[in-house]
Each structure stands twice: as structure tokens, then as C-alpha cells.
Amino acid sequence: MLSLLRQKATRLFYTRQSIRLVSTQSSGPSSSSQNNGDTRIETIRRVLFESPQRPTIALMEGEALEQHDTITRAWKLHTMRERERKQRTLEKQFQSMHQAMNELEKTSDRLFKGAMVKSRHITYPIQAKLPTETPSAQGWDYAYKAPTTN
Incomplete structure (x- = not known):
């Protein structure tokens, strides 16, 4: 830079x-x-x-300004509700996980300790190979001949 x-x-x-x-x-x-x-x-x-001429921002008046403000407030309200909904979902998931761990602790001490230990092995979502658009490992087959149709 x-x-x-x-x-x-x-x-x-x-x-x-x-x-x-x-x-x-x-x-x-x-x-x-x-x-x-x-x-x-x-x-x-x-x-x-000379500094480049910048287009002037359209100034709104009257009903157009009121409509713009209403749409802006509605969008902010929508994003706030979405954020709160996601937060509630995460809190429910955490509470469910906490309850499950408490139940596991009451049921089996061995399984509870096993669940608390962080595994050194990679778990499924991280281990899964994602599809990519990289070339194949074999490369181009130069000996390939197109099939002939008779």
C-alpha cells in the first residue's frame, strides 16, 4: 500500500x-x-x-422523507427482532445442553467425564471434505481417444 x-x-x-x-x-x-x-x-x-465532482445527495422533503424514515425504522426493527430471535434460540440450545449434561452426570459418571474431555481426534463436521472446484489429482489424460460412432 x-x-x-x-x-x-x-x-x-x-x-x-x-x-x-x-x-x-x-x-x-x-x-x-x-x-x-x-x-x-x-x-x-x-x-x-482538482478534486472530482461528487454527485449531491438528494434531499428529501415532506412525504418522501417520512416514507424513508418509516422504512428505515421498520428495517431496524426487523433486524433487531431477528437478532433477538437468534439469541433466544442460542439460549434455548445452551439450556438444553446444560440440562443434558446434568442428566448425564446423574446417570453415568464415566459417560459424563468422557463427554467433558476434549477429543484430540477431529470430529465429523471438521473432518468432512467439502466439495471444491480444484483440478483432479490425475490431471489431463493425454492418451484419451473419443469413442467413434458407426
Whole structure:
């Protein structure tokens, strides 16, 4: 990132120098008439040194503003309810897991201790191989001949 900024700064520095050289090379009264006729220098200056024009944000008034605010509030309310629903689901799952562990502790001490030990072996979801779009291990079969139909 820093090198990219350095390149842009260097390019900008040399561009400024060349513009100065171009604009100051000609001398005398005829130089102003040449610069007025040639808009390339002004275009280059405008492109390089002026900040780009940004579109103005449409200001809403009256009913449009009220509709926008209503939609925004409804969306925030929807996302809040979804977040709360997910949180309640996670809390129920945790409570169920906690109850199951309590029941297991009452039932069998050996199974409870086995459930509490973190396994060194990889469990199913992590172990499962996900389908990917990588090339096959065999590569291309150069000896393949298309079947002929008679």
C-alpha cells in the first residue's frame, strides 16, 4: 500500500514538473495566445489537481422523507427482532445442553467425564471434505481417444 502511494506521489511530482516546463517553456507575448488556444494543459491540470465532482445527495422533503424514515425504522426493527430471535434460540440450545449434561452426570459418571474431555481426534463436521472446484489429482489424460460412432 505504501509503495502504491509512493508511486502515485512520484508520478504526480513528475507530472507537475512537466506541466510547469510545458507552461513556462514558451516566452514572450505569443505564449498567452498559444495557451488559450490549446486546452490540453488546462484539461491536464483539472484532471490531476482538482478534486472530482461528487454527485449531491438528494434531499428529501415532506412525504418522501417520512416514507424513508418509516422504512428505515421498520428495517431496524426487523433486524433487531431477528437478532433477538437468534439469541433466544442460542439460549434455548445452551439450556438444553446444560440440562443434558446434568442428566448425564446423574446417570453415568464415566459417560459424563468422557463427554467433558476434549477429543484430540477431529470430529465429523471438521473432518468432512467439502466439495471444491480444484483440478483432479490425475490431471489431463493425454492418451484419451473419443469413442467413434458407426
